[in-house]
Amino acid sequence: MNILVAQSGGPTAAINATIAGVIEEAQNYKKIKNVYGALNGIEGVINKNLVSFDEIDIELLFKTPSSALGSCRYKLPTDLDNEIYPKIISYLKEKDIRCFIYVGGNDSMDTVLKLSNYCKKNKIEDISIIGAPKTIDNDLMGTDHCPGFGSAAKYVATTFLELEKDCSVYNQPSLTLVEVMGRNSGWLIAASALSKLNGGEGPSLIYLCEEPFKEDRFLEDVGEKLTEGKPVLVALSEGLKDLTGKYIGGSESEKTDNFGHVNSAGAGKYLENLVKKEMDVKVRSIELNIMQRCSGHITSKRDLDESKMLGQEALKLALENKSGRMVGLKRLTNIPYQVEVINTSIQEIANLEKKVPLKWISSSKNYVEKELINYIKPLIEGEVEVDYENGIPKYFSLKKY
Amino acid sequence: MNILVAQSGGPTAAINATIAGVIEEAQNYKKIKNVYGALNGIEGVINKNLVSFDEIDIELLFKTPSSALGSCRYKLPTDLDNEIYPKIISYLKEKDIRCFIYVGGNDSMDTVLKLSNYCKKNKIEDISIIGAPKTIDNDLMGTDHCPGFGSAAKYVATTFLELEKDCSVYNQPSLTLVEVMGRNSGWLIAASALSKLNGGEGPSLIYLCEEPFKEDRFLEDVGEKLTEGKPVLVALSEGLKDLTGKYIGGSESEKTDNFGHVNSAGAGKYLENLVKKEMDVKVRSIELNIMQRCSGHITSKRDLDESKMLGQEALKLALENKSGRMVGLKRLTNIPYQVEVINTSIQEIANLEKKVPLKWISSSKNYVEKELINYIKPLIEGEVEVDYENGIPKYFSLKKY
Numbered sequence: 157m158n159i160l161v162a163q164s165g166g167p168t169a170a171i172n173a174t175i176a177g178v179i180e181e182a183q184n185y186k187k188i189k190n191v192y193g194a195l196n197g198i199e200g201v202i203n204k205n206l207v208s209f210d211e212i213d214i215e216l217l218f219k220t221p222s223s224a225l226g227s228c229r230y231k232l233p234t235d236l237d238n239e240i241y242p243k244i245i246s247y248l249k250e251k252d253i254r255c256f257i258y259v260g261g262n263d264s265m266d267t268v269l270k271l272s273n274y275c276k277k278n279k280i281e282d283i284s285i286i287g288a289p290k291t292i293d294n295d296l297m298g299t300d301h302c303p304g305f306g307s308a309a310k311y312v313a314t315t316f317l318e319l320e321k322d323c324s325v326y327n328q329p330s331l332t333l334v335e336v337m338g339r340n341s342g343w344l345i346a347a348s349a350l351s352k353l354n355g356g357e358g359p360s361l362i363y364l365c366e367e368p369f370k371e372d373r374f375l376e377d378v379g380e381k382l383t384e385g386k387p388v389l390v391a392l393s394e395g396l397k398d399l400t401g402k403y404i405g406g407s408e409s410e411k412t413d414n415f416g417h418v419n420s421a422g423a424g425k426y427l428e429n430l431v432k433k434e435m436d437v438k439v440r441s442i443e444l445n446i447m448q449r450c451s452g453h454i455t456s457k458r459d460l461d462e463s464k465m466l467g468q469e470a471l472k473l474a475l476e477n478k479s480g481r482m483v484g485l486k487r488l489t490n491i492p493y494q495v496e497v498i499n500t501s502i503q504e505i506a507n508l509e510k511k512v513p514l515k516w517i518s519s520s521k522n523y524v525e526k527e528l529i530n531y532i533k534p535l536i537e538g539e540v541e542v543d544y545e546n547g548i549p550k551y552f553s554l555k556k557y
Numbered sequence: 558m559n560i561l562v563a564q565s566g567g568p569t570a571a572i573n574a575t576i577a578g579v580i581e582e583a584q585n586y587k588k589i590k591n592v593y594g595a596l597n598g599i600e601g602v603i604n605k606n607l608v609s610f611d612e613i614d615i616e617l618l619f620k621t622p623s624s625a626l627g628s629c630r631y632k633l634p635t636d637l638d639n640e641i642y643p644k645i646i647s648y649l650k651e652k653d654i655r656c657f658i659y660v661g662g663n664d665s666m667d668t669v670l671k672l673s674n675y676c677k678k679n680k681i682e683d684i685s686i687i688g689a690p691k692t693i694d695n696d697l698m699g700t701d702h703c704p705g706f707g708s709a710a711k712y713v714a715t716t717f718l719e720l721e722k723d724c725s726v727y728n729q730p731s732l733t734l735v736e737v738m739g740r741n742s743g744w745l746i747a748a749s750a751l752s753k754l755n756g757g758e759g760p761s762l763i764y765l766c767e768e769p770f771k772e773d774r775f776l777e778d779v780g781e782k783l784t785e786g787k788p789v790l791v792a793l794s795e796g797l798k799d800l801t802g803k804y805i806g807g808s809e810s811e812k813t814d815n816f817g818h819v820n821s822a823g824a825g826k827y828l829e830n831l832v833k834k835e836m837d838v839k840v841r842s843i844e845l846n847i848m849q850r851c852s853g854h855i856t857s858k859r860d861l862d863e864s865k866m867l868g869q870e871a872l873k874l875a876l877e878n879k880s881g882r883m884v885g886l887k888r889l890t891n892i893p894y895q896v897e898v899i900n901t902s903i904q905e906i907a908n909l910e911k912k913v914p915l916k917w918i919s920s921s922k923n924y925v926e927k928e929l930i931n932y933i934k935p936l937i938e939g940e941v942e943v944d945y946e947n948g949i950p951k952y953f954s955l956k957k958y
Contacts, residue, residue, distance in 0.1 A: 313949050322847050536947075
């Protein structure tokens with residue numbers, strides 16, 4: 157028998173670690189002949205575009221950011237009678253693939269759900285479809301936290317620490333607005349508060365997208381902080397919405413992708429312009445942009461280790477024929493940090509979003525509570541040694557094989 | 558006798574290493590009682606705002622990004638008969654300061670020039686004013702390269718490597734425009750080409766600001782690259798100007814600072830909008846922003862070591878009473894990399910800018926020549942071990958002392 161892995165959705169610094177876990181675990185089973193990878197997610201299955209992982213450097217793959225197999229945003233049809241399903245299944249059978257592990261976020265779990273539902277409906281019992289979580293947004297149900305989040309959070313916390321150092325060199329009031337990823341959940345932006353763990357001040361204000369954003373309140377908050385006469389650093393979620401649910405700064409170029417997501421034009425730039433209009437202060441906005449998810453040169457060891465472990469556990473689950481489930485983590489204790497591996501029916505997970513509990517946002521709605529910092533802290537701990545060559549990191553690339 | 562150090566201009570990841578060099582070197586001389594630091598550059602001297610470096614963690618200061626002493630953009634008056642000059646000098650005398658080492662870029666060397674000219678004019682021979690270079694722009698005359706540049710270049714090269722990995726996950730044409738710092742010189746953006754040193758493809762197109770930027774030619778270049786059907790990564794200088802010398806994307810909010818610099822509104826965003834209007838392709842722009850200069854978690858060991866050495870050499874020069882000079886480096890050979898320390902009269906340096914030689918820009922004006930890559934390569938080599946605590950770097954902070 158053979159097994160298949162694929163990656164989908166936005167890349168992260170940890171998604172290859174999960175693939176590395178699957179490949180490594182597969183070596184423990186004599187019955188597994190080949191581990192195949194589908195290029196560009198489910199599209200690689202539909203287009204019969206597979207690669208084989210022979211003689212690859214698993215350790216280098218483990219710490220290489222972005223999706224080594226490529227990704228896709230392809231959405232399987234809702235109608236399970238669509239001709240694409242038998243086409244996919246017959247190709248898997250042709251390649252003797254009995255386990256298909258799909259690594260991704262919410263949209264990828266939708267793919268796992270539909271494929272496993274199709275198999276169930278058609279009594280196909282010799283192919284096991286398993287989901288492995290990944291998203292820097294940390295918004296998947298069925299797991300305490302998501303692979304990729306810890307590394308992105310470490311990047312965000314470190315970058316806010318460094319931005320604060322940079323912003324504070326001039327002895328005069330100024331305003332720096334930093335936009336952090338997270339369309340519908342504020343987990344990642346909350347990590348900005350962790351920049352103060354070693355004695356720094358961190359951002360003065362943090363606006364999560366779970367609370368409706370009020371412009372007048374924001375101007376008041378900022379004005380108050382500026383009275384201290386010092387540079388003010390503010391963390392803004394890219395997903396900020398007003399009371400009517402409209403994205404802040406999103407009106408100019410609102411477009412929707414295949415999954416119905418709205419691409420915001422930028423809360424940071426919009427609010428920078430608002431401040432320029434309303435206040436007399438030097439202001440600039442910074443987008444942390446995709447560096448948040450692809451900075452393999454600074455990753456959380458705990459994140460990468462857990463991501464790999466979940467790859468291993470996903471394969472174990474697939475071999476137990478537990479199709480239609482996603483592996484995840486349950487946190488047992490914070491100090492010492494302890495988790496156990498769990499798995500949940502995809503039915504209960506797909507197309508849902510886990511948001512930051514409102515009780516973890518300060519009552520002033522412009523900062524986070526200690527509980528949220530405590531939740532994130534263990535996830536950014538530990539460093540992964542980067543292999544440098546010629547002054548830049550050495551990363552895995554499929555092309556070499 | 559006492560000595561004084563101060564920092565000015567935009568911070569870098571290496572500017573504290575120079576201060577560390579001055580402090581460490583001072584310990585070799587019994588005649589030096591105190592090393593003072595002026596807070597916020599020359600403003601700290603004018604406002605009598607000094608700190609003393611007793612019992613500080615030099616090793617931590619060495620690898621801490623941003624200016625530990627703060628910075629300023631204060632421009633000394635051109636008129637040497639201005640009352641501010643005797644005020645500064647009498648304060649230095651009051652504190653028995655015989656050596657004043659000013660670490661900074663072009664504008665800071667202007668301060669060194671004026672102060673040393675004032676001393677010369679007024680026959681003040683017991684105070685030595687020495688410049689130590691620092692700028693991620695790498696545009697100072699009198700030195701082969703500038704402290705801070707190597708670390709910023711390492712960040713840029715690494716980030717382009719990681720952005721390329723991220724951009725290439727979807728199997729469809731797309732355009733990612735990345736704006737890199739460098740208002741008047743293209744040294745830093747050229748470092749984007751070093752992202753291919755370990756086998757990656759790097760950016761397809763690199764536009765330095767030394768060449769006039771033509772929008773129609775840009776659209777042609779991009780269109781040609783897009784015909785390959787793959788994601789295209791483009792490096793754009795923030796300092797791109799058209800044939801008339803007008804900043805690309807700078808018209809909206811052109812403002813000038815105290816030194817007459819124009820703050821560009823953003824070539825990346827402007828060209829993103831141009832592409833949206835003119836071409837049918839998914840396009841986005843990314844600004845590497847101040848992360849380029851403050852990312853202390855990824856620095857070049859060679860850069861930090863040289864920055865420190867130049868601090869040591871600056872003090873030696875000051876003690877030799879060579880006022881009005883800047884320390885610098887002369888490159889002897891590329892392979893093996895060898896430099897020697899030199900010093901140059903500030904008169905020959907201040908208010909000049911060293912640009913990338915046009916022969917190091919490809920004749921197509923959209924890439925760099927091998928010579929430029931060879932020039933930058935040794936400067937990004939070597940890694941500095943970061944001290945992590947709680948998952949984020951531990952950095953030096955003056956407040957603790």
